[in-house]
Amino acid sequence: MNPTNVAQRLERLPPSRLHYKLLFIHGFGWLFDAMDVGIITFVLAALAKDWGLPTDQIGLIGSAGLAGMFVGAVISGLVADYWGRKTVFQVTLLAFSISTLLCAMAWNVTSMVVFRFVVGVGLGGELPVVSSLLSEFVPGKQRGRFIVLLESFWAFGWLIAAIVAFLLIPTHGWRIAFVIGSIPAFYIWIIRRTLPESPRWYESKGRFAEAEEVVRALESESERQTGLSLPPIEVIIEASIPTNNRFAVTELWSQNYRQRTIMLCVLWFGLVFGYYGIFVWLPTLLVKAGYSLVNSFLYVVIITIAQIPGYFSAAYLIERVGRKPVIVMYLLLSAFTAFLFGRASTTAAILTWASLMAFSNLGAWGAVYAYTPELFPTRARTTGTGLVMAIGRIGGVLAPIIVGVLLPMLGRSGVLTMNAALLGVAAASVAFLGIETQGRTLEEISR
Numbered sequence: 232m233n234p235t236n237v238a239q240r241l242e243r244l245p246p247s248r249l250h251y252k253l254l255f256i257h258g259f260g261w262l263f264d265a266m267d268v269g270i271i272t273f274v275l276a277a278l279a280k281d282w283g284l285p286t287d288q289i290g291l292i293g294s295a296g297l298a299g300m301f302v303g304a305v306i307s308g309l310v311a312d313y314w315g316r317k318t319v320f321q322v323t324l325l326a327f328s329i330s331t332l333l334c335a336m337a338w339n340v341t342s343m344v345v346f347r348f349v350v351g352v353g354l355g356g357e358l359p360v361v362s363s364l365l366s367e368f369v370p371g372k373q374r375g376r377f378i379v380l381l382e383s384f385w386a387f388g389w390l391i392a393a394i395v396a397f398l399l400i401p402t403h404g405w406r407i408a409f410v411i412g413s414i415p416a417f418y419i420w421i422i423r424r425t426l427p428e429s430p431r432w433y434e435s436k437g438r439f440a441e442a443e444e445v446v447r448a449l450e451s452e453s454e455r456q457t458g459l460s461l462p463p464i465e466v467i468i469e470a471s472i473p474t475n476n477r478f479a480v481t482e483l484w485s486q487n488y489r490q491r492t493i494m495l496c497v498l499w500f501g502l503v504f505g506y507y508g509i510f511v512w513l514p515t516l517l518v519k520a521g522y523s524l525v526n527s528f529l530y531v532v533i534i535t536i537a538q539i540p541g542y543f544s545a546a547y548l549i550e551r552v553g554r555k556p557v558i559v560m561y562l563l564l565s566a567f568t569a570f571l572f573g574r575a576s577t578t579a580a581i582l583t584w585a586s587l588m589a590f591s592n593l594g595a596w597g598a599v600y601a602y603t604p605e606l607f608p609t610r611a612r613t614t615g616t617g618l619v620m621a622i623g624r625i626g627g628v629l630a631p632i633i634v635g636v637l638l639p640m641l642g643r644s645g646v647l648t649m650n651a652a653l654l655g656v657a658a659a660s661v662a663f664l665g666i667e668t669q670g671r672t673l674e675e676i677s678r
Contacts, residue, residue, distance in 0.1 A: 237434045238674045240446050242370045247456045249449065250369055254377055256426050257365045258384035260324060263415035264354050265388025267331055269535075270408045271296060271347065273396030273528060276514040277405040278343075286515075288340055290635025293511045294628045295344040299351020300358075301624035307356030308617015316364040316613065317428045320357060321419050327353025328416035335409035355624055359604075359616040366604040367429040367612070368449075371672040375549040378601035383542030386535065386593055393535045396514075397528040431673070435609045483607070483615050491606045492619065494664035499623030501657025502562070502599060506592060508630035508650040509569060513585070516643055520581070530582060537586035541594035553669040554602045555661055561595035562658035566651040573647030592654075605668045605676050612673075626653070 244250075275289050284292075303323065311319040330349035337343040362378060369377045392408075399407050427449070433442035450461060483492045513534070517527035541561075549557050565588055572584035607615035634646045641649075668676050 237430050237442050237446060238672060240450065241368065241430065242672055243462055244370060244449060244453045245457055245459070246370070246373050247453055249452050249456055250373070250377065253365060253368050253426075254380060256422065257361050258381050259418060260320065260357060260361055260415075260422070261381055261384040262388035262391070263324070263418065264327070264357060265385040266392045266415075267327060267350060267354060267412050268296075269389040269392025270331075270395070270412045271334075272511050273392065273400060273514055273531070274405045274408055275511070276518055276527065277400050279515065279518075281405065282340070284340070286635040286638055287632070288635075289515065290631040290633075292340065292343050292347060293507070293631030293635075295347040296351035296354070297507060297624055297627035297631070299348040299353075300355025301351075301621045301628060303352040303355030303357075304359055304617045304621040304624055306352075306617075308359050308613040308615070308621075311360045311363070311613035311617075312432075312611060315428050316360050316367075316432060317422070317426055319360045319613075320364065320426070321422050323353045323356035323360065324422070325353070325416055325419055327351075327357070328413050331409055332413035335406040335413075355620070356617075359620050360613055362600045363604045363613045363616050364429055366601075367431040367609065367673065371675075372550070372670055374605070374673075375554060375598075375601040375669065376546045378604075379542060379546035379549055379597035382593075382597035382600045383539065383546065385596070386538035386542055389535045389538065390532070393528065393532040397532055400528070431609045482611050483618060488607065488615070490664055491666070492615065494660050495603055495606065495615075495619035496622040497660035497664075498558075498599060498657045499603075499619045500626040501653040501655075501660070502595065502626075503623035504626030504630045505565070505569070505650045505654040505657070506596070506630075507627040508634050508653075509588070509592075509647065511631050512634055512638075512646075517581075519638075520643065530578075530585075533582060534585045534589050537589045538593040541590035541592070542597045544590075545594035545597045549598055549601060550669065553667050554598060554605075555665050555667050557598045558595055558602060558661050558665075559658045561591045561598065562654050562661075564591035565595055566654035566658070569647050569651040569654065573644035573651075602665075602668065605671075605673060606666070609673065 271293065275293055278284055278292070279289050307319050307323055327350045330346055330353065334343060334346045334350065337346055362381065365381055366374055366378055395408055395411055427445045428441070430442040430445040430449075433439070433445065454461060482488060514527045514531050517530055522530065545557055545561060568584050568588040568591060572581065572588050575581045575584050603619060604612050604616050630650070637646050637649070
């Protein structure tokens with residue numbers, strides 16, 4: 232096989248059931264991640280009452296998983312660029328499923344912190360790999376929309392977690408939620424049987440025979456599903472095979488990629504801090520506002536449902552107006568509505584502004600996940616994606632702790648204003664330092 236034609240052959244595949252099959256395989260892994268993050272959010276409110284925890288210890292448990300996500304994102308990104316995306320996808324999914332079950336057996340704060348850290352390693356390791364892997368299958372003209380749709384599975388995972396919390400935690404306790412959260416371990420067998428390795432990754436490693444096998448299978452399935460013969464390859468696209476022996480991490484800070492890396496680090500830090508500084512505390516904030524545990528869980532279900540149209544609207548716009556405008560617009564709307572949510576006093580106002588905040592915040596997440604892997608070359612894609620996500624996880628580690636310390640002093644309005652400001656900084660980094668990638672192939676962007 233000619234080592235320069237993997238990208239051309241993948242780019243000419245028309246959108247079909249094949250791509251949606253890949254979307255759903257990756258998407259359910261994403262859904263399971265969201266279930267786990269959502270479950271701990273609701274468990275924290277129940278733990279606070281069950282174990283009589285002060286806000287600083289609640290924040291410590293919330294941050295433990297995010298500290299693990301930092302470690303997981305760094306390690307898995309490096310490993311996936313060397314050992315393959317599919318392998319790391321399976322290993323990280325198994326790691327967080329088993330450790331989630333261990334959380335159901337936690338007996339004190341220390342044990343919960345340890346188990347949540349291990350959960351975070353698996354979660355943080357899976358996310359950059361999954362987004363990079365799917366982006367390497369989908370043609371450039373559809374890639375942004377597909378990655379935002381991938382991220383939309385997060386909303387459904389959170390919704391499942393919210394429903395589980397609402398129906399089961401008040402009557403059966405918080406441990407049952409962790410037991411349910413360990414079910415994704417069985418999904419590994421579906422991944423092993425149905426998901427191919429990235430042919431772009433095979434090509435970047437010089438494994439052309441394996442790349443040829445995967446591409447031919449994809450071409451054959453595409454022709455069978457569409458009933459159309461594929462057009463000939465006419466456009467020559469630069470190969471993604473390595474052109475030097477530099478380590479991937481070093482390349483991220485080279486002249487070609489330095490500005491992109493800095494921009495993404497600022498974006499991810501502000502986005503993750505703003506998200507976890509709000510959503511990890513959301514049920515607890517509602518309880519502290521005077522609502523019962525049951526009512527606070529019900530309101531979070533309503534707020535979570537608002538995430539779904541946020542994703543779908545971003546998926547619609549991202550291939551029409553571009554990545555940068557969508558990310559900036561949704562981040563600024565998220566910052567504005569978070570500020571108003573902090574000052575809302577009635578139930579109607581709280582639900583309105585919190586729902587709009589969820590709509591815009593998760594729409595921004597979808598666009599950022601589409602944007603990030605596009606900015607790095609194949610040989611360093613999961614390394615780069617993992618690195619900037621890891622920087623974001625630092626914000627995620629700090630957010631629950633800082634909110635836990637500041638909440639008694641500043642109240643809901645103060646901590647939400649702080650998170651809104653960081654979301655605004657994230658928007659500014661994209662507006663001034665970002666490049667537009669709409670409609671371009673991964674190879675064109677990485678030149």
